[in-house]
Amino acid sequence: MPVNDAAKGKTYPPFEYEVGKEKIKEYAWAVGEDNPVHFDREQARAAGFRDVVAPPMFAVVYSWGALGPAVLDPEVGMNFAMMVHGGQEFVWGEPVCAGDTISTEGSVKDIYERGGMGFYVFETASRNQDGQEVVRGTWTNIVRGV
Amino acid sequence: MDIELKVTPDKYLPHRYAGASGDFNPIHIDREFAQQVGLPTNILHGLYSMAQVARACTQAAGGDPRSLRRLSVQFRGMGLPEQEIVVTGSENEQGVLALEAVQGDNRIIKNAEAELATA
Numbered sequence: 025m026p027v028n029d030a031a032k033g034k035t036y037p038p039f040e041y042e043v044g045k046e047k048i049k050e051y052a053w054a055v056g057e058d059n060p061v062h063f064d065r066e067q068a069r070a071a072g073f074r075d076v077v078a079p080p081m082f083a084v085v086y087s088w089g090a091l092g093p094a095v096l097d098p099e100v101g102m103n104f105a106m107m108v109h110g111g112q113e114f115v116w117g118e119p120v121c122a123g124d125t126i127s128t129e130g131s132v133k134d135i136y137e138r139g140g141m142g143f144y145v146f147e148t149a150s151r152n153q154d155g156q157e158v159v160r161g162t163w164t165n166i167v168r169g170v
Numbered sequence: 171m172d173i174e175l176k177v178t179p180d181k182y183l184p185h186r187y188a189g190a191s192g193d194f195n196p197i198h199i200d201r202e203f204a205q206q207v208g209l210p211t212n213i214l215h216g217l218y219s220m221a222q223v224a225r226a227c228t229q230a231a232g233g234d235p236r237s238l239r240r241l242s243v244q245f246r247g248m249g250l251p252e253q254e255i256v257v258t259g260s261e262n263e264q265g266v267l268a269l270e271a272v273q274g275d276n277r278i279i280k281n282a283e284a285e286l287a288t289a
Contacts, residue, residue: 055190110245114240
């Protein structure tokens with residue numbers, strides 16, 4: 025049975041996230057990032073950042089809020105019981121620092137079937153308060169047995 | 171450039187990562203729930219394992235978080251707490267880093283590709 029790709033191209037309202045110094049620290053500690061530019065404001069500024077800087081993969085923290093409504097959209101219609109996170113890509117731009125406000129737009133990039141599995145590909149594009157792109161994410165979810 | 175990073179996530183790592191990331195899916199933090207849905211125990215967040223690949227890349231580039239320009243991964247086997255993760259990678263002819271992450275014989279991330287900024 026072919027997958028329903030009616031939601032392909034659909035976009036969702038932007039999601040705003042205010043980046044806090046202590047949240048960066050909490051995330052960096054959890055994933056083992058020990059560079060002081062993630063904890064210490066003076067060292068971050070000495071290294072050329074506006075403030076404490078987020079590790080690259082902090083992207084998941086501020087962009088997930090934009091992806092949730094797309095993943096849960098009944099029009100997309102994923103069977104969550106059979107879903108796995110198959111792949112992930114991030115392309116980074118301007119660094120994200122404490123005090124930034126990041127706005128992320130989510131969209132359905134592609135829906136297709138291959139080998140009896142449904143591939144649901146979502147894209148997020150995140151910009152800071154100055155309009156600079158900070159990251160573009162591609163999130164691939166695979167649903168077995170479509 | 172050859173890359174290697176080893177890390178052993180402790181028993182409570184998935185709980186700390188859940189709090190830090192906001193992903194409280196019970197398959198990551200509730201052993202009994204995970205076993206009820208057929209998993210051996212609660213499993214690592216795939217994006218935590220990806221963060222270890224990212225960390226291996228920035229460390230190899232001297233630690234500057236700006237050095238990592240692109241990272242793509244495919245998730246495969248389930249990552250488990252209390253088992254050592256080994257991330258390895260090497261540069262191909264196109265200057266792209268090819269990486270993977272394993273726990274013993276279990277490949278948890280495969281076909282990873284990273285591009286680093288040239289200093």
